[in-house]
Amino acid sequence: MEPAALLDCLTSLSCVVTQTTSGLIIGMLFFLVAAGLTLIFGVLGIVNFAHGAFYMVGAYLAYSAYQVTGSYLVAVLAGGFGAAILGVLFERFAIRRVYGENVLLQLLVCYGFVLVADDLVQIIWGSEYLSMGMPQAFRLPPVFIAGGIVPPFYIFIITVAAVFAAVLWFIIERTQYGRIIRATAVNPTMVSALGIPTPLIYLSVFALGMFLAGMAGGLAAPIRALTPGMGFSVLIVSFVVTVIGGMGSVTGALVASILIGLVRSYGSIGFPLFVDGLMYVMMGLVLVLKPNGLLGRQEASRP
Amino acid sequence: MTRSTTRNALIALAALVVLLALPHLGGGEKLADYIIFAAAWGLLATGLNLLIGYTGLISFGHAMFFASGAYSFGAIMQAQIMPVPLAIVAALIITGAIAALIGAICVRLSEIYFAFLTLAFQMFFHSILLSWVDVTGGDNGLLGGIPTPVFFGVDLNQPEHLYAFCVTVTVLAMYLMHRIVSSPFGFTLRMIRDNERRAIFLGVNVFAVKLTCFVLSAVFSSVGGIILALFISGAYPDFAFWTTSGEAIFMVMLGGLTNFFGPILGALILTGLNDIVVTYTDHYGLFLGGIILLFSLGLRKGVLDFVKPGGRKSTPAQPTADAKEATHADA
Amino acid sequence: MLTLDAVHKNFGGIKATRDVSLDFPKGSLSAIIGPNGAGKTTLFNLISAQIAPSEGAITLDGASIVGRSRTEIVRAGVVRAFQVASLFPTLTAMQAMTAARVSYLGKSFGMWRPFDATLPPERAMEILALLDLGHAANTQVSALSHGDQKLLDIGLALAMEPRVLLLDEPTAGLGPQERWSMIEQIKEIWRALGLTIVFIEHDMDIVFATAQQIHVLVSGAVLASGTPDQVRGDQRVIDAYLGTALDEEKEAAQ
Numbered sequence: 001m002e003p004a005a006l007l008d009c010l011t012s013l014s015c016v017v018t019q020t021t022s023g024l025i026i027g028m029l030f031f032l033v034a035a036g037l038t039l040i041f042g043v044l045g046i047v048n049f050a051h052g053a054f055y056m057v058g059a060y061l062a063y064s065a066y067q068v069t070g071s072y073l074v075a076v077l078a079g080g081f082g083a084a085i086l087g088v089l090f091e092r093f094a095i096r097r098v099y100g101e102n103v104l105l106q107l108l109v110c111y112g113f114v115l116v117a118d119d120l121v122q123i124i125w126g127s128e129y130l131s132m133g134m135p136q137a138f139r140l141p142p143v144f145i146a147g148g149i150v151p152p153f154y155i156f157i158i159t160v161a162a163v164f165a166a167v168l169w170f171i172i173e174r175t176q177y178g179r180i181i182r183a184t185a186v187n188p189t190m191v192s193a194l195g196i197p198t199p200l201i202y203l204s205v206f207a208l209g210m211f212l213a214g215m216a217g218g219l220a221a222p223i224r225a226l227t228p229g230m231g232f233s234v235l236i237v238s239f240v241v242t243v244i245g246g247m248g249s250v251t252g253a254l255v256a257s258i259l260i261g262l263v264r265s266y267g268s269i270g271f272p273l274f275v276d277g278l279m280y281v282m283m284g285l286v287l288v289l290k291p292n293g294l295l296g297r298q299e300a301s302r303p
Numbered sequence: 304m305t306r307s308t309t310r311n312a313l314i315a316l317a318a319l320v321v322l323l324a325l326p327h328l329g330g331g332e333k334l335a336d337y338i339i340f341a342a343a344w345g346l347l348a349t350g351l352n353l354l355i356g357y358t359g360l361i362s363f364g365h366a367m368f369f370a371s372g373a374y375s376f377g378a379i380m381q382a383q384i385m386p387v388p389l390a391i392v393a394a395l396i397i398t399g400a401i402a403a404l405i406g407a408i409c410v411r412l413s414e415i416y417f418a419f420l421t422l423a424f425q426m427f428f429h430s431i432l433l434s435w436v437d438v439t440g441g442d443n444g445l446l447g448g449i450p451t452p453v454f455f456g457v458d459l460n461q462p463e464h465l466y467a468f469c470v471t472v473t474v475l476a477m478y479l480m481h482r483i484v485s486s487p488f489g490f491t492l493r494m495i496r497d498n499e500r501r502a503i504f505l506g507v508n509v510f511a512v513k514l515t516c517f518v519l520s521a522v523f524s525s526v527g528g529i530i531l532a533l534f535i536s537g538a539y540p541d542f543a544f545w546t547t548s549g550e551a552i553f554m555v556m557l558g559g560l561t562n563f564f565g566p567i568l569g570a571l572i573l574t575g576l577n578d579i580v581v582t583y584t585d586h587y588g589l590f591l592g593g594i595i596l597l598f599s600l601g602l603r604k605g606v607l608d609f610v611k612p613g614g615r616k617s618t619p620a621q622p623t624a625d626a627k628e629a630t631h632a633d634a
Numbered sequence: 635m636l637t638l639d640a641v642h643k644n645f646g647g648i649k650a651t652r653d654v655s656l657d658f659p660k661g662s663l664s665a666i667i668g669p670n671g672a673g674k675t676t677l678f679n680l681i682s683a684q685i686a687p688s689e690g691a692i693t694l695d696g697a698s699i700v701g702r703s704r705t706e707i708v709r710a711g712v713v714r715a716f717q718v719a720s721l722f723p724t725l726t727a728m729q730a731m732t733a734a735r736v737s738y739l740g741k742s743f744g745m746w747r748p749f750d751a752t753l754p755p756e757r758a759m760e761i762l763a764l765l766d767l768g769h770a771a772n773t774q775v776s777a778l779s780h781g782d783q784k785l786l787d788i789g790l791a792l793a794m795e796p797r798v799l800l801l802d803e804p805t806a807g808l809g810p811q812e813r814w815s816m817i818e819q820i821k822e823i824w825r826a827l828g829l830t831i832v833f834i835e836h837d838m839d840i841v842f843a844t845a846q847q848i849h850v851l852v853s854g855a856v857l858a859s860g861t862p863d864q865v866r867g868d869q870r871v872i873d874a875y876l877g878t879a880l881d882e883e884k885e886a887a888q
Contacts, residue, residue: 047415097600103414104361108556108599111549115592123586232545236426239419247416276430280423284408287420291412305751487736487744487752490725494733497722504682504720506708506737506794515743 006270017148019265025154025223027261028161032216034238034245034253035168036209042248043185043205046095047103049110051213051238052231053117058083058214059230060125062221063132072135076218083214084207091206096199114232122228130226138222157219164212165254172250181205185248240279244286246296255294308482315478322470335466339534341567341574342473346527347547348554348566349480353520355552356560357484358513359496361414363548364405364421365524367428370543371398372525373532377445378438386454391472391529395522402521403514410513422545429543444539449532459533469530476526481563483519492516524551553595559605568606635660635830636681636712636798641690643673643680643854650676651687652855658798658832658847663824665841666834668851674834675717677851678800682714683707694798711797715790717806717834719783723776727767727786730775731758734793761792764823781812785819792823799823801833805840813837817844842866 009015037051058079065071065078090113098106138153172178184191184201192198217231224230241260245252260279267278286293326335347369354360376394379385385393409420432439440446451459459465483489491512494502503509532538541547550573558569580590636658643651650673658664666674679685681692683704692700699707722730732749735758736742744752762768765785770778778786784804791799804820805813817840824831835841841848842862850857850871858868865871 047419094596094600103418104355104552104556105599105603107361107363107418108553108595111553112592112595112599115546115549115588115595117592119586119588119592123589233426236423240423243416243419273434276427280427283420283423287408287412287416305748307748307750482748483745485748486746487733487741487749489745490729490733490749491736491742493725494722494730494737497724498720501716501720501722501790502737503704504708504714505734505790506705507742508705512742 002272003270006266009266009269012147014147014149015269017145017150019269020262021148021150021154021158023262023265024158024258025261026264027258028158028165029216029220030234030237030241030260031254031257032161032164032212032219033234034241034257035165035250036212037235037238038242038245038248038250038253039172039181040206040209041242043181044095044099044202046099046106047239048095048206048209049107049235050090050113050117051209052233052235053114054083054087054210054213054231055217055234056121056226056228056231057086057117058217059221059224059226060121060130060217061214062218063125063130063226066132066135066221070136072137072222075132075135075221076215079218079221080211080215083217084211087207087210087214088203090210091203095206096202099202118228118231125226125228127228132221132226134222153222160219161216164215168212168250177204237279240283242293243283244293246293249293249295252293252295307485311481311485312478315474315481319471319474322474323467326466332462335462336534337574337578339466339469339530341571342469343527343531343534344551344554344574345567345570346473346476346530347524348551348558348570349477349563350520350523350525350527351551352555352560352563352566353480353484353492353516353523355555356565357489357492357496358516359414359499360410360513360517361418361552362421362517362520363418363545363552364423364425364428365521365551366545366547367425367543368398368402368521368524369528369531369547369551370428370432370538370540371401371521372528373538373542374432374439374445374528376529377449377532377538380449380451381445381447383450383452387451387457387459388454391526394529395525398525399518399522402518406514406517406521410517411510422548425543425545425548429540429545432540432543439540442540445532445537448536449538451533465533469533472526472530476523477567480523484563488512488515550591553591553598555605557598557605559607559609562605562607565605565607572606635662635695636832637691637693638677638681639691639693641680641692642688643676643685644688650854651680652853654690654851654854654856656849656856656859658830660830661828662846663821663831663844664833664847664849665845666832666849666851667836667838667841668857671853672851673854674851675802676854678714678802678834681707681712681800708794711795712800713791713794713796713798714800715788715802715804717802719780719787721775721783721786721790724774726772726774727762727778727782727789728755728758728771730786731762731789731793734790738794758793761789764792764826765789765819781808781816784808784816788820788823792827796829798830798832801831803834803836805835805837813840820844 009019033051033055037048040046040048061082062075062079066075069075094109094113098109134153138156140152143150143152143155172181180191180196180201184198188198191201237260241253241256244259245254245256260282263278263282264275267275271278322338325338326332347365351362351365354362372394375397376390379390379393380387405421405424409417412420433441457464457468459468491502491507494505494507495509495512499509528542531542554569554573555566556569557572558567559565577587580587584590638654638656641651641654642649654677666677668674676685680687683699683702687700691698694710694712699710699712702710722733725733732753732755735753736744739753741752759768759771762771765788767782767785767789770782775783775786788801788804801820805816808816820831820833821844823829845862847859848862848865849859850865858865858871860868
């Protein structure tokens with residue numbers, strides 16, 4: 001515990017800039033993962049316990065694509081679309097069969113998938129930590145803002161994630177497809193009665209979520225060590241984000257991701273051994289004070 | 304004592320005698336090891352099934368109680384402050400206290416929140432095991448073995464004594480759990496599982512019942528952890544890892560959650576398979592994951608769910624759907 | 635015995651219950667009628683604390699029960715049965731009754747004695763017999779006929795030894811014959827146990843033949859209250875309910 005260090009940091013502008021940027025990048029990457037998680041829960045009514053595995057797959061595919069092409073853009077796209085394709089297969093052949101089943105079976109299907117995915121990744125890419133390395137384009141001298149060091153790559157990631165957040169918002173709130181998604185979340189029977197193929201809607205939402213997760217894995221690959229099983233901690237944090245933001249609420253996920261990012265970033269200075277703890281304390285507080293999450297509609301406690 | 308309790312006590316006693324005799328009937332040490340190992344996992348799974356099968360609450364965090372039993376027992380023995388039986392009691396009390404704290408936050412939540420929150424707490428617990436190096440040994444686990452001084456003439460350093468002790472504790476714990484599920488409390492759990500809202504309208508204090516069950520379930524699961532710690536003379540962070548919980552859940556499902564003995568059968572099957580598979584391949588995850596996918600997409604019911612007479616529904620974890628309907632039917 | 639005084643309930647902007655004042659005297663048998671959406675079940679939800687009133691007082695024997703939990707209200711003697719039988723599908727009828735008795739007697743935390751041997755079975759058997767369910771005691775609840783499930787639902791409520799019994803459409807979903815036998819059964823319970831019973835009912839023939847007091851609810855408000863004769867002759871009821879809605883009701887009932 002070093003609250004003094006935290007206080008020092010908060011009174012120094014350069015430290016505030018550095019920590020806030022690093023909090024934002026952590027938060028925005030979690031947002032990309034959590035947005036899919038919360039969207040899938042809202043529309044499909046299941047919690048995709050395998051979400052982290054798609055983040056991992058995205059990161060590894062990006063790594064390989066980068067090795068082959070040397071292009072970071074191709075790498076990120078490979079991560080996103082690779083995960084999306086895998087997601088389509090997973091939805092079509094596994095998840096679809098347990099819609100409306102009890103939660104236990106859904107969890108078990110995802111758990112089985114995670115075990116297989118982790119092991120396959122280990123077989124294909126090995127169990128050692130892999131590092132993609134910083135792409136050429138971002139090997140620039142850091143930017144100094146008010147004395148704080150900000151790597152250009154961080155600015156890039158934050159921008160990309162923010163753009164995706166905006167696009168996602170636009171799709172959900174302003175397009176016909178978004179209206180259908182929102183209607184399906186509320187009343188799938190009605191949507192189906194209107195002649196809209198709900199299985200296709202489910203499939204597309206699932207694929208969209210997996211795309212976001214895989215892309216997040218690809219985006220993060222230059223600054224994260226790759227290891228089989230890396231997706232799990234991401235899943236847990238994303239779940240915490242979803243609970244804090246409110247299950248089913250994408251806006252809530254954005255707010256909560258940034259909050260968690262900042263808490264982790266500043267927490268690592270003040271309470272280096274208790275960063276995870278801080279996060280859980282936050283979640284506990286939200287569940288006690290506002291069980292539906294900051295912006296959620298779904299009841300967390302039973303009637 | 305009623306006739307059924309006398310009968311059950313005799314059955315438990317007979318089971319104990321058979322188990323004690325088994326290694327001497329030609330199974331040898333290898334069989335004894337397998338039984339201890341399966342017993343540890345079986346207690347974890349059976350304890351977990353008090354929540355899953357009997358109450359309809361899916362905990363994805365029971366490995367933390369498994370680990371808390373193992374670690375607190377191991378740490379107490381290493382500190383050499385009390386004899387084995389007292390250390391076991393202390394470990395159970397510590398686990399019960401942790402469970403009461405976590406349960407108080409979790410049991411009010413609906414099923415998916417409950418599952419993930421227990422999972423999250425488990426990850427937190429796991430990270431504490433890794434970072435609190437002074438007590439837990441961090442990554443390496445409790446190093447240097449767990450000393451077990453002789454008590455009442457029992458020397459757990461001798462394999463025969465260890466086997467007899469573990470088997471006795473297991474049978475005792477199973478007997479107690481069986482009594483609990485056959486008791487008024489056990490049927491109150493079934494009421495909540497079948498129809499929580501109606502149970503409330505019949506005056507059941509659902510929160511208190513669920514919390515009590517959560518603590519009991521955690522304590523019995525931790526007995527499994529203690530046995531494993533005794534057996535391998537150590538405790539490792541993996542005990543609290545989420546995959547441990549996942550395997551326990553799978554054991555429950557595989558053996559059948561509608562039958563009291565389903566989870567322990569699941570443990571026997573899975574630990575047996577495990578023994579065979581690891582001799583052929585390093586990729587246990589691929590194998591286990593494949594089995595789980597086949598099971599959850601194909602079979603969907605545990606072994607003893609099929610044997611069970613009287614067509615009980617395959618999903619007792621789900622309450623009946625009429626609750627919400629009735630609330631809003633005329634609103 | 636049970637009194638509602640100027641009770642209001644708003645859901646957002648919708649007024650589901652408006653200024654409802656009702657009195658259910660001890661030992662009375664009262665019916666609540668009204669078209670769909672009149673707020674009848676909402677009223678039961680308010681009394682049983684499933685939802686809290688926005689305004690107004692609900693008292694039992696003069697003591698306020700607003701703000702008490704659902705279980706506390708059950709313990710105080712106000713117990714409800716449900717429109718759609720709300721049961722424990724995996725238990726047998728007798729097990730369900732015993733489990734409810736266990737709760738009533740405060741033995742839910744008993745962990746040592748076997749469930750079957752905890753209580754003398756007489757009371758549970760008595761209630762089942764009163765409901766003509768003796769034959770079904772050892773049948774699994776999910777295998778019971780629809781009518782028997784509805785009876786068992788009432789039986790579970792009776793296991794709590796209620797003073798006030800709230801029955802939400804006890805005859806819903808039953809055939810014409812079964813309806814009358816159900817209502818006879820309810821009257822028998824009423825006479826045998828001396829309860830205060832309030833029931834919601836759609837079938838006007840049943841209501842006018844059975845209830846001592848009838849309360850007509852329309853759009854969340856009490857339109858009229860009185861004996862069957864008073865209500866039958868009330869021009870407002872004829873205009874607002876019997877005249878227009880009854881036809882729909884009859885159609886819906888068939």
